[in-house]
Amino acid sequence: VHRSGWKEMWWLRRKGLSGFSGSSTAEEVTEGVDGSGLTAIVTGATSGIGAETARVLALRSVHVIMGVRNVAAGKNFKDAILRDIPFAKIDAMELDLGSMASVRKFASETIPQGFHLICSCIMATPFSLSKDDIELQFATNHLGHFLLTNLLLDTMKKTAHNSKREGRIVNVS
Numbered sequence: 001v002h003r004s005g006w007k008e009m010w011w012l013r014r015k016g017l018s019g020f021s022g023s024s025t026a027e028e029v030t031e032g033v034d035g036s037g038l039t040a041i042v043t044g045a046t047s048g049i050g051a052e053t054a055r056v057l058a059l060r061s062v063h064v065i066m067g068v069r070n071v072a073a074g075k076n077f078k079d080a081i082l083r084d085i086p087f088a089k090i091d092a093m094e095l096d097l098g099s100m101a102s103v104r105k106f107a108s109e110t111i112p113q114g115f116h117l118i119c120s121c122i123m124a125t126p127f128s129l130s131k132d133d134i135e136l137q138f139a140t141n142h143l144g145h146f147l148l149t150n151l152l153l154d155t156m157k158k159t160a161h162n163s164k165r166e167g168r169i170v171n172v173s
Contacts, residue, residue, distance in 0.1 A: 117148070
């Protein structure tokens, strides 16, 4: 952004009651947080906001389970995180949110109790159809995340009841 553009977007730098602004980074917001003992499932974790979410959660000692469509890219991103954050506890599991069968398979695999679900979205993809013949962006961002949330919700409820510690479902885009 050109310098004069910042004058027009002054509100991005203005801090709110939390002490953060629209230009605060994930590392700044989570500074001092110890996520030991927490598990987060992060979709879309190999690029964009999903990648940054996975990276910073790993930095804060959260066990991160990356739901990835491209397993090779997931492994490469996992290796990159481990190079930068050797103590990270991070896994990559196949999850194609555009395929309802893949979502069901992911949800049925061993998912630990006591997790948080963080769903990040795809944006501005060229028109294409999912494996289920649904427009890809709609299938991924809405139907896939809805089905995943629905399939994992009972586990989250049972965990909250047994541990007295509630999980969270966060959608970011």
